[in-house]
Every structure is written in structure tokens, then in C-alpha cells.
Amino acid sequence: MTDLKLAPRLAGPREWAALVVLVLVVMLLAIDGTVLYLAVPSLTADLSPTSTEVLWIGDIYAFVLAGLLITMGNVADRIGRKRLLLMGSAAFGAASVLAAFAPNAEALIAARALLGVAGATLMPSTLSIVRSLFVDPVQRTRAIALWSVGATAGAALGPLVGGMLLENFWWGSVFLINVPIMMLALVGGWFLLPESRGTAGQRIDLASSALSILAIVPLVYAVKRWIGNGADLLVLLAAVVGLLAGWAFLRRQKRLSVPLLDVSLFRIPAFAGAVGANALAIFAFLGLLFFFSQYLQMVRGFGPLHAGLAELPATLASIAVIAVIGFLVVRLGAGRSIGAGLGLGALGLAGIGATAPFASYWGLGVSLAVLGLGIGIAMTLTTDAVVSTVPKERSGAAAAIAETGYELGGALGIAVLGSLQAAMYRSHLELPQDLGEGERAAVNESLASALATVEDDGVLTAARDAFASAMQLTSFIATALLLVAAVIAWRVIPSAPMEKVQHDAA
Numbered sequence: 001m002t003d004l005k006l007a008p009r010l011a012g013p014r015e016w017a018a019l020v021v022l023v024l025v026v027m028l029l030a031i032d033g034t035v036l037y038l039a040v041p042s043l044t045a046d047l048s049p050t051s052t053e054v055l056w057i058g059d060i061y062a063f064v065l066a067g068l069l070i071t072m073g074n075v076a077d078r079i080g081r082k083r084l085l086l087m088g089s090a091a092f093g094a095a096s097v098l099a100a101f102a103p104n105a106e107a108l109i110a111a112r113a114l115l116g117v118a119g120a121t122l123m124p125s126t127l128s129i130v131r132s133l134f135v136d137p138v139q140r141t142r143a144i145a146l147w148s149v150g151a152t153a154g155a156a157l158g159p160l161v162g163g164m165l166l167e168n169f170w171w172g173s174v175f176l177i178n179v180p181i182m183m184l185a186l187v188g189g190w191f192l193l194p195e196s197r198g199t200a201g202q203r204i205d206l207a208s209s210a211l212s213i214l215a216i217v218p219l220v221y222a223v224k225r226w227i228g229n230g231a232d233l234l235v236l237l238a239a240v241v242g243l244l245a246g247w248a249f250l251r252r253q254k255r256l257s258v259p260l261l262d263v264s265l266f267r268i269p270a271f272a273g274a275v276g277a278n279a280l281a282i283f284a285f286l287g288l289l290f291f292f293s294q295y296l297q298m299v300r301g302f303g304p305l306h307a308g309l310a311e312l313p314a315t316l317a318s319i320a321v322i323a324v325i326g327f328l329v330v331r332l333g334a335g336r337s338i339g340a341g342l343g344l345g346a347l348g349l350a351g352i353g354a355t356a357p358f359a360s361y362w363g364l365g366v367s368l369a370v371l372g373l374g375i376g377i378a379m380t381l382t383t384d385a386v387v388s389t390v391p392k393e394r395s396g397a398a399a400a401i402a403e404t405g406y407e408l409g410g411a412l413g414i415a416v417l418g419s420l421q422a423a424m425y426r427s428h429l430e431l432p433q434d435l436g437e438g439e440r441a442a443v444n445e446s447l448a449s450a451l452a453t454v455e456d457d458g459v460l461t462a463a464r465d466a467f468a469s470a471m472q473l474t475s476f477i478a479t480a481l482l483l484v485a486a487v488i489a490w491r492v493i494p495s496a497p498m499e500k501v502q503h504d505a506a
Helices: 003-008 013-034 037-047 051-079 083-099 105-133 137-166 178-192 206-229 233-255 263-267 270-300 304-311 310-317 322-334 334-355 361-389 392-428 437-445 447-453 457-492 496-503
Strands: none
Touching: 013 105, 013 178, 037 051, 037 105, 037 137, 037 310, 037 392, 037 437, 037 447, 051 083, 051 105, 051 206, 083 105, 083 137, 083 178, 083 322, 105 137, 137 304, 137 361, 206 233, 206 392, 206 437, 233 263, 233 304, 233 447, 263 270, 270 304, 270 334, 270 361, 270 392, 270 447, 270 457, 304 361, 310 322, 310 361, 322 334, 322 361, 334 361, 334 457, 361 392, 361 457, 392 457, 437 447, 447 496
16 A cells, blocks of 8 residues: 555656647757758858858857756746746747748848747756656656657758758748747647746846856857857957856856756766767767758759758657667666667768768668667667756756757757868868959858859869868767767766666656
């Protein structure tokens, strides 16, 4: 009888239906992070952005989202997670309309920033609500696995969704698709989601919120500018501002009774290892997708839909994770399974770099499947490890850190790997001496700019070759990063049998 009283409450049909709404929201946010990749050539032709503006269009969404996640997590704890999620859904739909009809690159960057603000109100609520909905450890692991698949598969589905839309509509359609989905989330969330709040009722520390943004954006800007334009005074100034703000932020968190970011959680080795592995995994995955989608269209000559279908193996493999995740954890344990997943991801990235020169697509397709499977395994298990390795009363703070690591890792992946790609593209260019200054500037700006401006087939071939070479080298750099993450996960994250992990989590 005592055992029955202590047994966790099992979730029923209503909880699983509510999970569908949460996964739908997470999947849409992930899709929105990558759906624009295939639209880069068409919006470049329409809006004529610079290469730097193209990178900001791609990653300002994730920068703003990552910078505000922790703040919005605290807001959700105070006003209610369901309420904030519904408000954010409405705001996300409105910002999507602004992005779809942006008249120039600056307006699109601003609209993407607004999407990031709205997205930041959504992400902290989803994982925290999953934790409150599913008390039973076994059910919670399955629910988090589905949540993680939504995030990973959504990121991989973005190019396919974008390709299907761009084949028939203008580039703004990749944003308008958000509106009906957010309406479904609003209706489903209103009827199915329970309201829940955290234990922290204190006011939001606005100084900490401002410092967190001042730490993230200037540092990433410094990296982008350094790689793209070389070291200069502006790079140094931005780096100093970011580092000082980060230092002040961490000091302030240690003094606050209810910090925005509970840095003490990083004293738990399994937690720190899982967050680090998660961030590095999404860094490599999204950083690759950003320029790989451009490679398929501008180098291989695929149309948007064809390019989206070409990336489908990564999507299908990330979904297939659900079928193998239980077997892996039982046989290897969490830490070693995460390490193996990251190792598989590294193998996939190396395969992309190695098979890119071949005319056949099959090498790329197999490599994408290996990459999607590996990243899917790693993302699912690191998210579960982050939530399960901390005390239950601190799971909200852990969820906010996990989501921040995911978004910041993705933003940095686009910024750093995208900037490296651009720098290596320029270094590999071999242009004729008699090429006009205007055409030379266009080719040096980006491959998309070259295709829109230059008519000389020889020059365009040289630009395509330079882009392909840069893509290969960037893939190998991302491979090395994933191997580092695999070693961290294998050595730091515990690999206890599933039964023990679930018992401890309970």
C-alpha cells in the first residue's frame, strides 16, 4: 500500500495531447531557425543584402532568443507558463507577418529580432511544462525524447518546408507558414495546457537581463567581424564590452538570492557536461545547414524543393532516434550513448566534406543520414540528462539553461562557421586580373552576389569552386568540434543503467 502511495502519477490522454501542442510549438521554433536557409538566394536577389546582412538575417533570431530565454523563464515562473506561451504565440504570428513583407534587409533583420523576442517567451515554458505534466520518470524520458525530436527534426525540416514553399511562392512565404500553426497552438494550448508557475515570486532582475544580452551579442559580433574583416578596433571594443558584461553578469548571479541564471548548477559535472555537449552539437549541426543549403542550390544547381528533399535524410534519421534511443541507453548508458551519438555526427560531417567533390549525391545523402541520427541521439539524451541530474525544485532553472545553450549554440554555429565559410571562400577565389572592379567586388562579397551580378561563366565557375572548397574545410572544422564534444560526454556524463537513472530521477 505504501508503494502505491509513493508511485508517481501516470500521465493520461490529456497530458499526451498537451505534449503534442508543446512539441508543435518547439518544432515551429526550430523550423523558423532554419527555414530561411534555402531562401537566401531569392531574398538576396530581391533585397540585395550584403554578406554581413545575410548572416545577421540568419542568426539575429537565435541571438535575441538566446539572450532573452533566461529572463523570459523567470517571467514565466512569475505570471504563469501557459499564459506566457499563449501571449508569445500571438506575438510570434504577428512578427511573422512583418518579416514576410519586409521591404529591405534592415527591416527583415528587425522583424527577425522581433521573432526572437516572441520565441523567447515560448521556449522556456515548453520544457518546464513537460516536466510538470510527466511526473513518472519513464514517461518523462519518453516525453523529453519527443520534445527533443521536435527540436532536432524541426531544424532539419526547415529546409524542406522552405523548399516546398519557395518552389511555388516568394521568399516571404517561409514566414507566413507560422501564422496558421501558431493559431493551432493558441487554440490547443488554451484547452489542453494546465497553468503552472515556479516557486520564485520575486521581481525580475532587469540589470541581469540587460547584462546577459550585453554579454552575448557583442561577443558574437566581435567573432563575426574578426573572421570576416580581420582584427580592428571595433572587434576589440566589442569583445571587451562582451567579456566585461559577462563577468559582471556572473558576479551578480552569485550575489542574488534568486538569480536569473543559477550558475551553481554547473558544479554538477553531469549537468555541465550535458549542457556543453548539447551546445556543441547544435553549433555544428545548424552551422552546417546554413551554408550547406546554399551549396546545394548555388553550386550543385538544385532548385529550392530539390535542395530541401536532398536534406531529407537528416530529418528522417533524427526522427528514427525514437526507435533506437532506449536500446542504446540500456546497452551503453547515458554518457557513452551521448558520446557515441556525437561521434556519429562527426562521422557524418566528415563524410559531407569528403564526398562533396563527387558528382553523385549518394555520398552526401548517406552522410546526412549519419549526421541526423548522431545529432538526434545526442540532443535527446543531453536534454534528458540536464533535467534529470538536478533536484526537482531546480528543474526550471535547468530547463532555461538547456534551452539557452541550444539557442546560443545554434546562433554561434551560424555566426562562427558561417563567417569562417565566407572567409575561406574569399581566400580560395582565383579571379582573372582583367576583371572589372564592380564585378570583382560582387564576387568577393558572396557567391549569391556573384550569381546575381556576373555573367562570365569562367568567373562563376571559379566562385562556385571556391565556395565548395570552403564548405569542405568548414565541415572538417565542425567535425573536430563534435569529436571534442564526444570526448567530453563520454568522460563527464554518467553512464548508469537506465533503471538506476530513472530511480535517481524519481
